[in-house]
Amino acid sequence: MSERTDFTVGRKDWGDSRVESCPAGELGDGQVRMQVERFALTSNNISYAAAGDMLKYWGFFPAAEGRGRIPAMGFGDVIESKHDEIPVGTRVFGFFPMSRYLVLEPSSASPARIVDGASHRKGLAPVYNEYSPVGGDPNYSASQEDEHMLMRGLFMTSFLAEDLIADNDLFGAGAVLITSASDRKST
DSSP: OOEEEEEEEESSOTTOEEEEEEEOOOOOTTOEEEEEEEEOOOHHHHHHHHTTTTSOGGGSSOOSTTEEOOEEEEEEEEEEEOOTTSOTTOEEEEEEESBSEEEEOEEEEOSSOEEEOOGGGTTSOGGGGEEEEGGGOTTOOGGGHHHHHHHHHHHHHHHHHHHHHHHTGGGGOSOOOOOOTTOOOOO
């Protein structure tokens, strides 16, 4: 593999979008290369871009100065591995860039989760640094990957929101009303 392909946007002007290619590079010891097989396009992607600087979403997948790689929930397959616990062929669910490939530097790996410990991801929301191998996920079904990509991120966010609110004694409120720009309804 000689090239990596990324979809990037201007961080201040999302209409300035490009498909860029650059050298893929060699893997270092302990790294894995994933092929991004599919990802979901939802209103969350716009939220990641809109809050990219404030909530550090642009930090997950660095790009050239002034550019960003918009994050998305999706599935990828390990196509190259220099990590003893992560074999080629491992399929995972997680937070991916809109790119052809992603290199992870796992700080821990098990059949249930892989944690990317890359230095540029330190200090970012830990839930987005975790990748779930589908072989260890009792809720995984290949026939429901589309639904999984659309809904799982919302479940993670709902638990994080509940923890924040509970840890802060409802911020002094008597009740909490939660709405979401990415609510999904079936008709």
